[in-house]
Amino acid sequence: MAVVLESQPAQAQQTQQTKPVYGGQKAAAATTKPHITDTPITWGNWYKHVNWLNVYLIIGIPMAGLYAATFTPLYTKTAIWAVAYYFATGLGITAGYHRLWAHTSYSARLPLQIFLAAVGGGAVEGSIRWWSRDHRAHHRYTDTDKDPYSVKKGFWYSHLGWMIMKQNPKRIGRTDISDLNENPVVVWQHKHYLYVVLFMGLVFPSIIAGLFWGDWLGGFIYAGILRIFFVQQATFCVNSLAHWLGDQPFDDRNSPRDHVITAFVTLGEGYHNFHHEFPSDYRNAIQWHQYDPTKWFIWTMKQIGMAYDLKTFRHNEIEKGRLQQKQKKIDQAASQLSWGAPLESLPVMSFEEYQEQAKNGKALIAVAGVVHDVTDFITSHPGGKAIIKSGIGKDATAMFNGGVYYHSNAAHNLLTNFRVAVIRGGCEVEIWKKNAHSLTEHVTKGLPAQSQLA
Numbered sequence: 001m002a003v004v005l006e007s008q009p010a011q012a013q014q015t016q017q018t019k020p021v022y023g024g025q026k027a028a029a030a031t032t033k034p035h036i037t038d039t040p041i042t043w044g045n046w047y048k049h050v051n052w053l054n055v056y057l058i059i060g061i062p063m064a065g066l067y068a069a070t071f072t073p074l075y076t077k078t079a080i081w082a083v084a085y086y087f088a089t090g091l092g093i094t095a096g097y098h099r100l101w102a103h104t105s106y107s108a109r110l111p112l113q114i115f116l117a118a119v120g121g122g123a124v125e126g127s128i129r130w131w132s133r134d135h136r137a138h139h140r141y142t143d144t145d146k147d148p149y150s151v152k153k154g155f156w157y158s159h160l161g162w163m164i165m166k167q168n169p170k171r172i173g174r175t176d177i178s179d180l181n182e183n184p185v186v187v188w189q190h191k192h193y194l195y196v197v198l199f200m201g202l203v204f205p206s207i208i209a210g211l212f213w214g215d216w217l218g219g220f221i222y223a224g225i226l227r228i229f230f231v232q233q234a235t236f237c238v239n240s241l242a243h244w245l246g247d248q249p250f251d252d253r254n255s256p257r258d259h260v261i262t263a264f265v266t267l268g269e270g271y272h273n274f275h276h277e278f279p280s281d282y283r284n285a286i287q288w289h290q291y292d293p294t295k296w297f298i299w300t301m302k303q304i305g306m307a308y309d310l311k312t313f314r315h316n317e318i319e320k321g322r323l324q325q326k327q328k329k330i331d332q333a334a335s336q337l338s339w340g341a342p343l344e345s346l347p348v349m350s351f352e353e354y355q356e357q358a359k360n361g362k363a364l365i366a367v368a369g370v371v372h373d374v375t376d377f378i379t380s381h382p383g384g385k386a387i388i389k390s391g392i393g394k395d396a397t398a399m400f401n402g403g404v405y406y407h408s409n410a411a412h413n414l415l416t417n418f419r420v421a422v423i424r425g426g427c428e429v430e431i432w433k434k435n436a437h438s439l440t441e442h443v444t445k446g447l448p449a450q451s452q453l454a
């Protein structure tokens with residue numbers, strides 16, 4: 001009964017709170033008969049797996065509403081009211097349920113809390129307490145079996161499958177909601193949820209349209225039923241689309257993604273990769289030009305003294321995360337290329353041995369402590385045969401790096417292909433410089449950036 005009522009019976013919730021974290025659950029499971037979700041879906045029992053109340057609430061009623069709309073005229077005032085109430089109830093979820101209660105990303109004064117609890121109730125998505133508990137589990141156990149709406153189980157499962165199919169409440173990860181249990185607005189809304197949802201979801205939108213311009217039925221159908229449908233579908237997109245479409249600028253280990261389309265659909269909740277990374281930030285979008293009306297609303301509430309303690313992550317931390325993700329992508333791309341034999345795999349020789357071998361006819365050139373066999377390259381050296389030969393048997397580091405010619409980065413890269421040995425006692429920093437493959441490792445080890453490329 002996800003949408004209107006609790007997904008797990010009140011009794012089960014109480015047990016969860018009082019029992020010890022692991023043992024208690026196991027003991028209970030051993031004595032009770034298996035939950036329907038533990039039995040495979042068959043032709044004979046599929047209907048028992050379906051949460052019919054939710055099917056009725058999130059699919060059946062909107063269908064009936066659509067049918068009713070075919071013979072209910074839509075007046076301009078009612079249309080404007082339906083859209084306005086869509087935004088109000090949507091903000092109830094995004095600014096209220098999500099950013100205020102589930103993530104405590106800011107604090108709200110009592111009138112604002114009451115407003116958000118009321119309009120959030122009008123979105124018909126369960127009580128604050130139920131919604132936030134599942135949402136905290138979603139963040140804590142993202143993409144795992146304990147995530148109530150894991151996208152790993154498919155797009156449609158994360159969108160609404162998790163509500164229209166019965167769930168085993170024991171499967172959903174545990175989270176601490178003690179702060180919500182102490183909040184009188186949350187507790188009151190949870191206790192009287194059925195009245196809140198009926199009044200704010202259907203009665204109130206009809207009353208406004210009815211009392212002010214006489215359109216009771218239009219208010220009920222458009223600002224009530226169909227508006228609920230759109231707000232619900234928009235919120236469901238945060239669980240589906242925001243875990244499926246877009247970029248991952250901060251972390252790609254899990255599914256959350258940033259996309260402007262999702263942001264438009266969800267009143268700014270579409271910068272979801274950022275959000276999962278910095279969930280206690282009251283913003284989802286951090287650039288001024290990105291669409292995050294929920295953030296603008298919270299900010300405005302702060303200006304009028306209704307919201308305070310707006311939390312943000314430090315710019316430095318955010319940019320660090322962004323850079324590390326970029327670095328990870330670069331490292332992945334770099335690992336697809338050949339960077340020459342790793343220095344630690346090469347034999348070590350003394351400078352005298354190197355000179356000896358070069359004297360005996362081998363086309364060896366030492367640059368930065370590494371010996372290169374340029375036999376096959378001499379004739380194709382862009383600077384000419386004779387000039388490259390003048391480096392054979394010498395420490396050609398200076399020549400190569402500007403003494404004779406200041407070689408391009410491409411020439412440095414090319415050089416790595418000819419590595420055959422390392423000279424004993426060759427300067428370590430110089431070796432690092434030429435070992436482009438270890439460049440990223442070098443950076444992550446925190447060594448100074450100047451010693452990256454020659």
Ligand code: HEM
Nearest residue numbers: 365382383387388390391396399404405407408411414415
């Ligand atoms: C050891 C392996 C060497 C490699 C892989 C190499 C590679 C290259 C490459 C790719 C270029 C084209 C321009 C550029 O990319 O910078 C070049 C140009 C040149 N190289 Fe080398 N080089 C080597 C050794 C040497 C040595 C030992 C000398 C001098 C003693 C030398 C002198 C020059 C000069 C003067 C040019 C410029 C040619 C021009 O633009 O007229 N190179 N080399």
Ligand SMILES: [Fe+2]
Nearest residue numbers: 238239256272
């Ligand atoms: Fe998410």
Ligand SMILES: [Fe+2]
Nearest residue numbers: 135139275279
């Ligand atoms: Fe969240």
